[in-house]
Amino acid sequence: MQDILFNFISKYISLTDDEKHEILSLDLFSAAKKGTTLLKEGQQSQDEYFVLKGCIRKYYFINGEEITTDFFTEMEGLTPNCTINNTPSEYFISCVEDCILLVTNSDMGIEINSKFPKFEIMCRMLSEELLAKQQVDFDKFKTSSPEQRYLNLLQNRPDLIQRVPQHQLASYLGIKPQSLSRLRARIMEKSTG
Amino acid sequence: MQDILFNFISKYISLTDDEKHEILSLDLFSAAKKGTTLLKEGQQSQDEYFVLKGCIRKYYFINGEEITTDFFTEMEGLTPNCTINNTPSEYFISCVEDCILLVTNSDMGIEINSKFPKFEIMCRMLSEELLAKQQVDFDKFKTSSPEQRYLNLLQNRPDLIQRVPQHQLASYLGIKPQSLSRLRARIMEKSTG
DNA sequence: TTCATTTCTTAACTTAAGTGAACGAGTTGT
DNA sequence: ACAACTCGTTCACTTAAGTTAAGAAATGAA
Known part of the structure; x- marks a missing residue:
């Protein structure tokens, strides 16, 4: 599991063995069972998450229903808005599967960044990368259209369609579960018919 | 016009008069008439834009029609994707109104950042701010729904509805111009009826 | 001014998504 | 093993957006 983390980091900066040991000594790894809620609406958490294994989702609770706006899987990180602005969270974060996460709070983040200035460089690279990706995604x-979005997902993140419940996928695509069922049936008809 | 710029900058960093003069000597200001295309699909530009006055829009040309995905007005900046990745642009940028812009290319950017390390700090603050804002917007x-999106726009950027053509607004809201007309009529009916 | 073009609206019709309800399959807990 | 629940699908019906077409209003150019 540690190898996975350092392999990811090595794409951005290089660490000595001493540095690796020091990072491991901070004991940031944490396991969470499927269904665990990591962050609740209204909560004012300082935690940031990085997925080493599994899948977490971010969702709003609006008019009595969940609307999922993001999934994060292996090697993807999430810094909740509330952590940045120090405001109550507007959304929930929970585990879609059993997960192994890297959880850091702001204090730790500051500690790490002051000990290893390299980390600050990596964070900047990551945030620039993320901003560009986010713009393209938006x-x-x-x-x-919803149908095109589903076909795109099928192309770009086929794993999600397997590992995530349909009703969560539906809201992620901006539609209701029934519409997703219908849409899938429509696509099947086209390709077989 | 310069005051506007320095007033904006002062929210993030403070500049001495000497620094201000040096920035002005770079002669970054540029006027563009309504309808001017600043960036074309396929083009590999290094320019970044900051709107001092007027409004520019970013749009894709898909299946024979324009789809507007963003408007930038006073004190908003746009760094095209193609500038970051050094790839051909996937979209167009053009002036909705007569504009006064601050145009910088990457070389200038590097020059400015090396002369004034403060600027790098400001850029980082801006990009973090933008990332958070972008996530909330997404x-x-x-x-x-389209109707809610229109009502939100009416709340948050009422000026846009006045200064931008309806068909551009429509695609910005994710619908066709006819649907926007209908939607507006529907809202009027509700509020008067 | 006049003519052409663009922009906006309206209408009739088509298509797709929302809604409410029902059903069966699969899970969970007891 | 059974009841309770969740989940995905299907159906009938409603609502909203897409499409095509027409015409009015505003804009721009000759």
Whole structure:
């Protein structure tokens, strides 16, 4: 599991064995069972998450129903808005599967960044990368119909369709579960018919 | 016009008069007439834009029609994706109104950042701010219907509805111009009826 | 001004998503 | 093993957006 983490980090910066040991000594790894809620609406947490194994989702609770806006799987990280702005969270985060996570709070983050200035560089690279990716994703969402969005997902993150419940996928695509069922049936008909 | 710029910058960092003069000597200001295309699909530009006055829009050309995904007005900046990744642009940028812009290319950016390390700090603050804002906007878009999105726009950026053509607004809201007309009529009926 | 173009609205019709309800399959807990 | 629940699908019906077409209003250019 540690190898996975250091392998990821090595894409951005290089660490000495001493540095690796020091990071491991902080004991940031944490396991969470499927269904565990990591962050609740209204809560004011300082935690940031990085998924080493499993899948977590971010969702809002609006008019009595969950609306999932993001999934994070292996090697993806999530810094909740409430952590940045120090405000109550507007959304929930929970585990779609059993997970192994790297959980850091702001204090630790500051500690790590002051000990290893390299880390700050990596964080900046990550956030720039994320900003660009986010813009592309947003544009893609705006310029696509629900059906196209489903087909895109099938192309780009086929694993999600397998590992995530349909009703969560549906809201992620911006539609209701019944519409997703219908849409899938429609696509099948086209390809077989 | 310069005052506007320095007033904006002062929210993030403070500049001496000497520094201000040096920035002005770079002659970054540029006027562009309504309708001017600043960036074309396929083009590999290094320019970044900051709007001092006017409004620019970013749009894709898909299946023979324009889809507007963003508007930038006073004190908003746009760093095209192609500039970051050094790839051909996937979208167009053009002026909705007569504009006064601050245009910088990467070389200038590097020059400015090396002369004034403060600037790098400001850029980082801006990009973090932008990332957070972008995430909130994306979630808002996903969790809203076209009608709600229109009402939100009316609340948050009422000026846009006045200064931007309806058909561009429509695609920004994720619908066709006819649907926007209908939607507006529907809202009027509700509020008067 | 006049003519052409663009922009916005309206209408009739089509298509797709929302809604409410029912059903069966699979899970969970007791 | 059984009841309670969750989940995905299907159906009938409603609502909203897409499409096509037409015409009015505003804009721009000759």
